[in-house]
Amino acid sequence: MTDWSKGAAWMGGEIIPIAEAKIHVMDWGLTRSDITYDVVPVKDGAFFRLPDYLDRFEASMASMRLAPGVTREALRAALHEMVAKTGLRDAYCSMTAARGVPLIHGSRDPRNCGNHLYAWVVPYVHVVKPDVLDRGAKLWIAKSVRRIPEDSVNPRAKNYHWGDMTAALFEALDEGYDTVALLDHQGNVTEGPGFNVFCVSGGRVITSDHGVLHGVTRKTVLDMCAEIGLPTEMRPLPLEEMMGSDEVFLSTSGGGVAPMVEVAGRIFGNGRPGPVSERLHELYWEWTKRAENREDIAYAA
Amino acid sequence: MTDWSKGAAWMGGEIIPIAEAKIHVMDWGLTRSDITYDVVPVKDGAFFRLPDYLDRFEASMASMRLAPGVTREALRAALHEMVAKTGLRDAYCSMTAARGVPLIHGSRDPRNCGNHLYAWVVPYVHVVKPDVLDRGAKLWIAKSVRRIPEDSVNPRAKNYHWGDMTAALFEALDEGYDTVALLDHQGNVTEGPGFNVFCVSGGRVITSDHGVLHGVTRKTVLDMCAEIGLPTEMRPLPLEEMMGSDEVFLSTSGGGVAPMVEVAGRIFGNGRPGPVSERLHELYWEWTKRAENREDIAYAA
Numbered sequence: 352m353t354d355w356s357k358g359a360a361w362m363g364g365e366i367i368p369i370a371e372a373k374i375h376v377m378d379w380g381l382t383r384s385d386i387t388y389d390v391v392p393v394k395d396g397a398f399f400r401l402p403d404y405l406d407r408f409e410a411s412m413a414s415m416r417l418a419p420g421v422t423r424e425a426l427r428a429a430l431h432e433m434v435a436k437t438g439l440r441d442a443y444c445s446m447t448a449a450r451g452v453p454l455i456h457g458s459r460d461p462r463n464c465g466n467h468l469y470a471w472v473v474p475y476v477h478v479v480k481p482d483v484l485d486r487g488a489k490l491w492i493a494k495s496v497r498r499i500p501e502d503s504v505n506p507r508a509k510n511y512h513w514g515d516m517t518a519a520l521f522e523a524l525d526e527g528y529d530t531v532a533l534l535d536h537q538g539n540v541t542e543g544p545g546f547n548v549f550c551v552s553g554g555r556v557i558t559s560d561h562g563v564l565h566g567v568t569r570k571t572v573l574d575m576c577a578e579i580g581l582p583t584e585m586r587p588l589p590l591e592e593m594m595g596s597d598e599v600f601l602s603t604s605g606g607g608v609a610p611m612v613e614v615a616g617r618i619f620g621n622g623r624p625g626p627v628s629e630r631l632h633e634l635y636w637e638w639t640k641r642a643e644n645r646e647d648i649a650y651a652a
Numbered sequence: 653m654t655d656w657s658k659g660a661a662w663m664g665g666e667i668i669p670i671a672e673a674k675i676h677v678m679d680w681g682l683t684r685s686d687i688t689y690d691v692v693p694v695k696d697g698a699f700f701r702l703p704d705y706l707d708r709f710e711a712s713m714a715s716m717r718l719a720p721g722v723t724r725e726a727l728r729a730a731l732h733e734m735v736a737k738t739g740l741r742d743a744y745c746s747m748t749a750a751r752g753v754p755l756i757h758g759s760r761d762p763r764n765c766g767n768h769l770y771a772w773v774v775p776y777v778h779v780v781k782p783d784v785l786d787r788g789a790k791l792w793i794a795k796s797v798r799r800i801p802e803d804s805v806n807p808r809a810k811n812y813h814w815g816d817m818t819a820a821l822f823e824a825l826d827e828g829y830d831t832v833a834l835l836d837h838q839g840n841v842t843e844g845p846g847f848n849v850f851c852v853s854g855g856r857v858i859t860s861d862h863g864v865l866h867g868v869t870r871k872t873v874l875d876m877c878a879e880i881g882l883p884t885e886m887r888p889l890p891l892e893e894m895m896g897s898d899e900v901f902l903s904t905s906g907g908g909v910a911p912m913v914e915v916a917g918r919i920f921g922n923g924r925p926g927p928v929s930e931r932l933h934e935l936y937w938e939w940t941k942r943a944e945n946r947e948d949i950a951y952a953a
Contacts, residue, residue, distance in 0.1 A: 360677060373674035374682065376661060376748070376772055381675065383814035383845075384685040416822060447677070450818075457777040459845065461818055462825065471677055476758040499804040500837070502797060504815035512813045513684035514805035517751075517762055521717060524763065536801070536837075544684075544760065 355437045358473035361429045366436050372471050379464060380449025384511050387411040391567075392475065392604050393434055393442035397645035399638075401427070403567045404604075408446055411508040416461075417448045419468035426468065434472050435650050441475040443605060478545040478605035483529050487612035487622050490543075490599065491523035491531040492590060498533040498541040501562050506542070509564055516544040528613075530601075535562045539587040546603035547572075550588065550596035551627045557596075560585035568602040568635070575634050581627065598625030600632070607635035656738045659774035662730045667737050673772050680765060681750025685812050688712040692868075693776065693905050694735055694743035698946035700939075702728070704868045709747055712809040717762075718749045720769035727769065735773050736951050742776040744906060779846040779906035784830050788913035788923050791844075791900065792824035792832045793891060799834040799842040802863050807843070810865055817845040829914075831902075836863045840888040847904035848873075851889065851897035852928045858897070861886035869903040869936070876935050882928065899926030901933070908936035 353368045360372030380386035389408040392399050405423055412418070421429075426446065434442055451465035458464075479488050496518045504512050515533060523531035532543040540548050541562040547569040549558045556576050558569060576583045593599060594617055601609040608631045610624030619625065624632070638644055654669045661673030681687035690709040693700050706724055713719070722730075727747065735743055752766035759765075780789050797819045805813050816834060824832035833844040841849050842863045848870040850859045857877050859870060877884045894900060895918055902910040909932045911925030920926065925933070939945055 369678075370676075372677045374677060375671075376673045376675060376770065377670075377774070381682050381687075382689075382812055383818055384812045385814060385818050386682075388683075415818075456775065457781075459779060459821075459831070460825065461821060469677065473678070474757065478760060480758075497801070497803050499800050499813075500798070502837075503800040503804070504813075505819075510815060511683055511685045512800075512805075512815050513686060514811060514813050517684055517686050517716075518806075520760075520762060524761065530760070536803075 356439065356474075358439070358471060359433050359437045360469060360471035361433045362469040366433050369471055369473060372469070374449065374469075375452060377452050378449055379451065379461070380447070383450065385415070385450035385461065386447060386511055387415050387417060387508050388445055388447040388511065389509055390443060390445045390604050391430070392639075393439065393444055393472070393648065394639040396440040396650065397647045398430070398444070400567055400571065400644050401430075401646045403570065407509065407565070407567065408448075412448050414505060414508045417450065417466050419448050419466040421468045426470070430470055431648055433470060434648050437472055438650060439472060439474055442472045443474070443476040444470065444472040446470040476605045478603040479530060479601065479609040484609060488530070488609060489528045489613040490601070490611040490615070491526055491528035492540075492615040493519035493522055493531050493533045495519070495522055496533065498535050498562055500536060506562060506564050513544060520544055534590055537587070539589055540593050543601065545605060546601040546609070548588075548593075549600050549602060550593045551598035551600075551625060552592070552596040554627075555582045555584055556627065557584045557586070557588055559588050561587065566602055566604070568604050568607060571635065571638060572602045572608060572631060575631055575638065579630070579634070598628045600624075600628040608632040657740065657775075659740070659772060660734050660738045661770060661772035662734045663770040667734050670772060670774060673770070675750065675770075676753060678753050679750055680752065680762070681748070684751065686716070686751035686762065687748060687812055688716050688718060688809050689746055689748040689812070690810055691744060691746045691905050692731070694740065694745055694773070694949065695940040697741040697951065698948045699731070699745070701868055701872065701945050702731075702947045704871065708810065708866070708868065709749075713749050715806060715809045718751065718767050720749050720767040722769045727771070731771055732949055734771060735949050738773055739951055740773060740775055743773050744775070744777040745771065745773040747771040777906045779904040780831060780902065780910040785910060789831070789910060790829045790914040791902070791912040791916070792820075792827055792829035793841075793916040794820035794823055794832050794834045796820070796823055797834065798837050799863055801837060807863060807865050814845065821845055835891055838888070840890055841894050844902065846906060847902040847910070849889075849894075850901050850903060851894045852899035852901075852926060853893070853897040855928075856883045856885055857928065858885045858887070858889055860889050862888065867903055867905070869905050869908060872936065872939060873903045873909065873932060876932055876939065880931070880935070899929045901925075901929040909933040
């Protein structure tokens, strides 16, 4: 008996147990990281803002010239069917488009590969764990490595080029921190492994506009700020400015808004989440309950 | 009946047909490109300079803190057995170490994953095809994208972060070129998809010392130059200098020395490989025949 509650995948048009979801070792999605993906959260039995995630995924594929031949409606239907099959009501649902293998052995031509699309779903993942948030999460700023610049790899096409992120994460863990943000080559704060970074300064909410993924949760934060009347700024964010700000928080599809209480040795808010971060954290979960943001999944009775 | 001549893989301690060689879609080797590899050529029934490839692979794993728990001798024995099984006498033999999946679902800690090592072999691959070399190979210089800088991702730990390479390759193919080299952010020539770049200027052989993989074929070129008394320089190579040089060639474990006859609109040597490139091209194949560079494979009788 398959334990579907561990997750499932949709590959080659079929739904299979997550344990069987594999790609070939010669797929350029692996050997060239020639691949794009997106992750939509499922909360309380519904996709959250699925059209936004599908929009971005389609834009990523187009910018990388990936054409796996799956329509938006076919993908949407597959995601619904796959999540329903698992019964998971809170889940981390990933969709991926890969270059595939060359149609002729030894070809080095990316135009001549069998592009393909697959998806998988597993129980919900918190990028910053709830118990870490409860005791106060600590963000490191990487010293040994800089974020891959956007004229090398386009960060808006969501990608698996995480070498800089992983090196930074090792550094943070060695230093006793929970996670890490990276600077660009000009000293501005960009993003970290799985999240965007925000600071709050004099009631204004600030996040980078370049060198970063335009995260859907980042967009949700900006939309929430508009709703509650908080002014926002999207622009380069120098590290010094963030270190002198009132609050720092992260945004991620894996957990929403994550307040930080320490950044690279500086304690914020006496070690407790600031009022803006806290309010946005709560509001994010409220937004996941609103009908206009939800696409209900038809689970078996 | 398995057609082993298409290739084989060594995974989990077993030799399997290449078609069955797959890794899980949630392996961080894929989803974070948290993975390193090396490719050793097999020529005329022997590995070429295998100790050099193993040295580099071990250094790459150490720098990425990957510890799959396979000794050098176990890996060497597995590569021999795997290639012997296929009967392939000219082959492209890859070894890969990947982060694996977290031991606890949802963990974001790279220290807490099941690192693993696998290998595979397929018929020999020419990065620049012999028929392209015969008609004169054309190298493009990427305009839209710059090589990932080495303070973002270490290029000496051989990696699958090829987003910049792939974007550059699309640009080159769109322009009617065969392959492409990338510049760093200072305008120096770095490398391309699967090769190092050299130029010859006034009898001196020049290649970049930074922002590039220290390729084993690059090393072989430098060693061959020493043997035949050609002076070499390893230093930043400005594009303008290369465009004004006498000859340009590429070095790759997939084909050795590949002379270029056109670079971004400039014809070199009246459209024929220059004398130094041609000599090194021939000498490379001669070096693959020398006993001291070979490690013979014990094929079944």
